[in-house]
Amino acid sequence: MARGRRWTYARSGVDRGSVSESLRALLAGTKYRPPATSGRLLDLPGHYAGLVRIGRETLAITTDTVGTKVRLAEELGDWEGVGEDIVQVNVNDLAAVGARPSVLVDCVLCETPNPTAFAAIGRGLGRGLRAGRIALAGGETAVVPEIVKGIDLGGTAVGFFPRGRRPVTGRRVRPGDVVLGLPAAGFHANGFTLVRRLLRERSIDLQRPRPGARLPVGRELLRPGRIYVSASEAVASAASTHGLAHISGGGVRNLVRLRPDVRFELDRWPAPSGIYRWVQELGAIAPEEMYQTFNMGIGFVIVVAPGAVDATRRVLLRARAGRAQVLGRVVRGSGVSLPHLGLEYAGYS
Amino acid sequence: MARGRRWTYARSGVDRGSVSESLRALLAGTKYRPPATSGRLLDLPGHYAGLVRIGRETLAITTDTVGTKVRLAEELGDWEGVGEDIVQVNVNDLAAVGARPSVLVDCVLCETPNPTAFAAIGRGLGRGLRAGRIALAGGETAVVPEIVKGIDLGGTAVGFFPRGRRPVTGRRVRPGDVVLGLPAAGFHANGFTLVRRLLRERSIDLQRPRPGARLPVGRELLRPGRIYVSASEAVASAASTHGLAHISGGGVRNLVRLRPDVRFELDRWPAPSGIYRWVQELGAIAPEEMYQTFNMGIGFVIVVAPGAVDATRRVLLRARAGRAQVLGRVVRGSGVSLPHLGLEYAGYS
Numbered sequence A, B: 001m002a003r004g005r006r007w008t009y010a011r012s013g014v015d016r017g018s019v020s021e022s023l024r025a026l027l028a029g030t031k032y033r034p035p036a037t038s039g040r041l042l043d044l045p046g047h048y049a050g051l052v053r054i055g056r057e058t059l060a061i062t063t064d065t066v067g068t069k070v071r072l073a074e075e076l077g078d079w080e081g082v083g084e085d086i087v088q089v090n091v092n093d094l095a096a097v098g099a100r101p102s103v104l105v106d107c108v109l110c111e112t113p114n115p116t117a118f119a120a121i122g123r124g125l126g127r128g129l130r131a132g133r134i135a136l137a138g139g140e141t142a143v144v145p146e147i148v149k150g151i152d153l154g155g156t157a158v159g160f161f162p163r164g165r166r167p168v169t170g171r172r173v174r175p176g177d178v179v180l181g182l183p184a185a186g187f188h189a190n191g192f193t194l195v196r197r198l199l200r201e202r203s204i205d206l207q208r209p210r211p212g213a214r215l216p217v218g219r220e221l222l223r224p225g226r227i228y229v230s231a232s233e234a235v236a237s238a239a240s241t242h243g244l245a246h247i248s249g250g251g252v253r254n255l256v257r258l259r260p261d262v263r264f265e266l267d268r269w270p271a272p273s274g275i276y277r278w279v280q281e282l283g284a285i286a287p288e289e290m291y292q293t294f295n296m297g298i299g300f301v302i303v304v305a306p307g308a309v310d311a312t313r314r315v316l317l318r319a320r321a322g323r324a325q326v327l328g329r330v331v332r333g334s335g336v337s338l339p340h341l342g343l344e345y346a347g348y349s
Helices: A016-028 A069-076 A080-095 A115-132 A192-201 A217-222 A229-235 A251-257 A274-283 A287-291 A306-318 B016-028 B069-076 B080-095 B115-132 B192-201 B217-222 B229-235 B251-257 B274-283 B287-291 B306-318
Strands: A005-009 A040-042 A050-054 A057-065 A100-110 A135-143 A151-160 A178-183 A241-246 A263-265 A298-304 A325-331 A335-338 A343-345 B005-009 B040-042 B050-054 B057-065 B100-110 B135-143 B151-160 B178-183 B241-246 B263-265 B298-304 B325-331 B335-338 B343-345
Touching: A016 B115, A016 B135, A050 B100, A050 B135, A057 A080, A057 B100, A057 B135, A057 B151, A069 A080, A069 A151, A069 A192, A069 A217, A080 A100, A080 A115, A080 A151, A080 A229, A080 A241, A080 A298, A100 A115, A100 A229, A100 B050, A100 B057, A100 B151, A115 A135, A115 A151, A115 B016, A135 B016, A135 B050, A135 B057, A151 B057, A151 B100, A151 B151, A178 A306, A192 A217, A192 A274, A229 A241, A229 A298, A229 A306, A241 A251, A251 A263, A251 A287, A251 A335, A251 A343, A274 A287, A287 A343, A298 A306, A298 A325, B057 B080, B069 B080, B069 B151, B069 B192, B069 B217, B080 B100, B080 B115, B080 B151, B080 B229, B080 B241, B080 B298, B100 B115, B100 B229, B115 B135, B115 B151, B178 B306, B192 B217, B192 B274, B229 B241, B229 B298, B229 B306, B241 B251, B251 B263, B251 B287, B251 B335, B251 B343, B274 B287, B287 B343, B298 B306, B298 B325
Parallel strands: A005 B135, A100 A135, A135 B005, A263 A335, B100 B135, B263 B335
Antiparallel strands: A040 A050, A050 A057, A057 A151, A100 A151, A178 A298, A178 A325, A241 A298, A263 A325, A335 A343, B040 B050, B050 B057, B057 B151, B100 B151, B178 B298, B178 B325, B241 B298, B263 B325, B335 B343
């Protein structure tokens, strides 16, 4: 897998083989490296962001879309949350290499111009910029009914490493380290093709809350993803922070992106509850599939030296970045296991 | 218009009023500026790229898609050229502010995985990277049949200003300057919604050449756009280079982006010939519309001090960046005029 590249796809109905084959085919032609006078790409295969050294700065760049969550926004005529998600899906990937977000460009493709939807997307985008402490430096907005159904929302974010901070790649993760997690705000922007299929098949009324909840299901699902920039900023410069991970598509498997040659034993990752459990039961989805598709309650992971657990949690609280919980630890081996749930994953994809 | 932001749309059948209203609505919410410790956005409204100062470097960022040219690629099953265009549409916007391209991320959205198309796109992308002297630093590839028809191709490029070079914004353009132009390779990636509608309405056989041409019309139209990075690199550091422009959607009006308070009198911009003339006659399109929709034979413009014309042309030849022709000059006033064709444009959009 190329640096900073990720396949996202509907896990239902898409053949993984042809997906991987297509990606390999695409990347086969793109090995070119420009002369060093154009900057130097740092090798970080399969990671959250591409890193490049330009002059005296190291930059991180990442690109992502909100995916099929926009279809739910359209069904409910509620666009603000997905506007914020344009920022979220991108800055959280910068946060996962410890880069400080600097500028974002958005890409909005639509079938027809829609001032009402656009105003809401703009409001959400603005909220995301604030939470991600990032400036909008331009964008592309195209009316392309021949290419797009409804509205597609995506963007690209660029970050950098302030003086004295180095990229947090996971290279320093080692057996004995402790895995901390910060809560997610629902499904963020992953797994929506599957979720929407279940909602349709089970004829769920989106205007009513699920049992035990107050918000209507539609609004609960459209909640924008949490932005972990203040968390990353709080811990990324510390020598005791060995790895960071954004739990996006791929679920707990994302941890393997940090280091394939250690084992993440997550005996305290939460069991499915709330909206996660509701969706799991709705689709009779196997736990194995749940934990490799959704974030399962944890949106951002911080791997720290064993002696730094308390200090890290305090720093996060002081930065108003949330209450980190201990999820487990790093041991010898490979892959990810959730022994209390009987789950075991070998690799990332 | 926001920095580095552009609306692209089918000029046929899309209401410009609601398009502008949507864009204004989107941007209304996005005025947030992060603290200076996150980098400093430079004000350059309506220009080709966003500029940001990060630490000791100034970066340029731009994002664009290939647009509806991909539909023609699909009809002909010929994807290599539009793969190259992913790079072209982005690096030419960097070239237009004098930034040296460094890294690109691509965004490929598709309805179904298609290894054959993807391999061709990858080959084209690789050719574009080489011509644009830029590295692929990641990307997003998503199978999203609920959002996309066929394949959508886009990307984001980041460039920088090597030691001693400042952004070329057009601020230094003044009356007396000479406007030089470099040839385009056909329509590049603009105006394809209109072109394709004409091809359909006139039942044009894409496998046959138009009168006077050797290549089949389909292949002629799918030629990738020319990449002007070597041209920009050759002239951007010279004090006599006052402005650069990428002639993309908006045609000759693009020059107004450099400076709204001078007048570009382009009495030697080529009259329609070749594929341009053929399309114009096919659709009985008014010259005014042709020159504000297509590049009309000139893909990149260099505005230089009057004494620097010969030296600039020599430098471009030495850099193998092509033979620049004199298109006209800068005078007092505003807008763009092509007096030999009776054309007059007030502003950019």
